[in-house]
Amino acid sequence: MAFFATIWPIWLWRNSMVYNGKIFDHIQLFETIKIRLGSWCKAQRPTVAISLNDCIHGILRNHLGSSLVIFSKAIGVVDPVLAETIAIKEALKIFYASK
Known part of the structure; x- marks a missing residue:
């Protein structure tokens, strides 16, 4: 979703x-x-809170599919949707900081 x-x-x-x-x-x-x-x-x-190993992970890739950045951030026990939102926010922050 x-x-x-x-x-x-x-x-x-x-x-x-x-x-x-x-x-x-x-x-x-x-x-x-x-x-x-x-x-x-x-x-x-x-909302149902579950553990996601207490952290999020993500990979930013270019248009060719090559990995540019791999990141991880501790977030604690949160709702899965919130964890996904935090991962998207972190990816956007990294992307815009690199410009």
């Missing part, structure tokens, strides 16, 4: 940029993703 809740706003934002000349704003896009993820999660099921 987190994947689709992330991809859908990105797709809509891309269309707005291409067809309506909207300017890219990563902060506004991230906030839109968080809102959509939260609303989809509430609609599907109540």
Whole structure:
């Protein structure tokens, strides 16, 4: 669910940029993703906290599929959707810091 809740706003934002000349704003896009993820999660099921080995892991790749960055961050025991959201946020922070 987190994947689709992330991809859908990105797709809509891309269309707005291409067809309506909207300017890219990563902060506004991230906030839109968080809102959509939260609303989809509430609609599907109540929150259940589980352990995810107390950390998140991620890999940033380029358009050729080559690994650019591998990251890990301790987050403690959290809801799986929150863990996915934190991983996306960390990946976006790393990506924008590298520019």
